[in-house]
Amino acid sequence: MDNPSLNRCRAPDPRHLVVKQAIHWTLRLRNSADNPRLLQQCDTWRAAHHEHEQAWQRVQSLQQELHGQLRAVPGAQVAFDTLENSAQRLGRRQALKLLGGVMLLGSAAWLGKEQLAWQQWNADFATATGERRGFQLPDGTRLELNTDSAADLDFNARQRLIKLSRGEIMLTCGPDPQADTTRPLLVRTRHGLFEGVDARFVVRLEGDCTRLSVTAGSVTIHAPHSPPTRVQAGQNYRVSASQAVPVPPLDMDVGAWADGLIVTRNMRLADFIQEVGRYRHGYLGCADEIGELRLSGVYRLEDTDKLLAVLPQTLPVRLRYRTRWWVTLERLA
Template identity: 70%
Template sequence: MSNLRDHGEPHQQVVKQAISWLLRLRNNASNPKLQAQCERWRTAHPEHELAWQRVQSLQLELSANLRAVPGAQVALHTLEQSAQRLDRRQALKLLGGALLLGSAAWLGREQMGGLQWNADFATATGERRGFQLPDGTRLRLNTDSAANLDFTAGQRLIKLARGEIMVTCGSSLTPTPGQPLRVQSEHGLFEASTARFIVRQERDCTRLSVTSGSVAVLAPQAADGAPMRVQAGQSYLITPALAAPAPPLAMDPGAWVDGLIVTRNMRLADFLKEVSRYRRGHLACASQIADLRLSGVFRLEDTDKLLAIVAQTLPVQVRYRTRWWVTVERQV
């Protein structure tokens, strides 16, 4: 019998329990006994942990979006203060109303698409987060990414809806069920038993980079109909019709996990395109300097500081028309 309902969604009653635990811990953050009780509830069943991660993700997204809306800070403070004075049933209703308010704020986001609010796991622009799945698999999401779980009695499937993920499965520290883990993107289907790999979904293709172990490409298949196996250190580009070795990258594909961009003789235009994934608005460079080359290690936590370092490294200057419209130009 499956631990989760179809499509990997926790039961509504379990989600309500997770919300209840979240509210109790917010109001009693320094209570170690309550924290231990919550931990026991989370580990009692895989469905509990999935519901907890999903509710926590929504709560973080709600808070971030409310604080980003002009005038919403006072409303959010009032909401939080009111929740502390309500019993659990009332608090659940209040949180439900807050989720509706949060969805309205979120709809005004630059990159909406409906995926982040509905996904089991998601990140906002500039955010990177890690999760542990019910089977022990570790999942890391890069900026502006979303993924869903479809865990049933017969399969373990992660569906990448948008963006980029790093998957670590089959660790000797965490026993896993017999069936292999599968990851599905818009362009392909991948399978692994013990591996660490990165799946990055772009508009026309998916890039699969394996850092340890090996990953089978189940779809599309090789010319002979057999799955293609990608080994550690290899990267492949996958379209619905073809899986082929990828040309060498000018950056480390997994450095984002540590909050870094590590470049090797990378074109400035390509570098800025990568940086733009971690900030809102427009970021580009003048065509005359697009082919300048850049090597180094750059931290992603503050992209304005990162751009200032670029201006110190290359003969360029950063021009801010607004906070959201930035161009890099030739140094005068």
């Protein structure tokens, strides 16, 4: 058993240190962009290891995302510019501290959900809001990440484990390529463990549960307070901290997002809008009086503004843009 006192003395995770270094370089360059020596030092650090470059790219991407969102908040433009200008007048150490606070904290009231994305820097695989990515794992398994998702890989001689900490993934897996071993392919969330057997399945982590949808093969659910449950193709389960129960199929194709699509079948407009909202920043809402309207069709996710513009052509609704980041659907007068 690990000694708690020793655990407290362990060195920080190296990946955490790399991310902190990337943030540090970003802030130093922000305050001294015209310093060629500093630029060269940063380039040398980035080239020293592939993890350095990966962390650098993630920091730059998220910095731009948060910067754009903060400027979209009413009244935040002046506040942000004031902070930025003040930082330029301060000493180097104070400026780094002030700008670091802006980058790391953003607007706590408005960007609370988006701040969780900072946790993704340390994940082996991660996507930003609206982004979808696919990966081929060492064993030949295909891993697809949906919008705003994060997962870690833990493959060793005994197991093939994927830890889903945020969002949604789709896996297409086959038998273990190491013929002399039996390593199950496992997905772990905070609600349970999912064991795939020559299968294609979707695991979606929500606030109080994990949703499992199997489209091919079979998956066994190992939940804390339930016996192992084998789920066959075409079945859907909801797994919470207390139980694993079958649920009706969703009113959409559970894996169409991997192809950049939402495919609906008589879906409630309110549910559809909630789903589309996962792929864009800001607020997307639907008036209660039109929430029960139904729609079926194929919708492309690469541009959610264009997707939304299609809805008034088929439903008695209109779009109301307060800003690009604040959109509501209302009944057509």
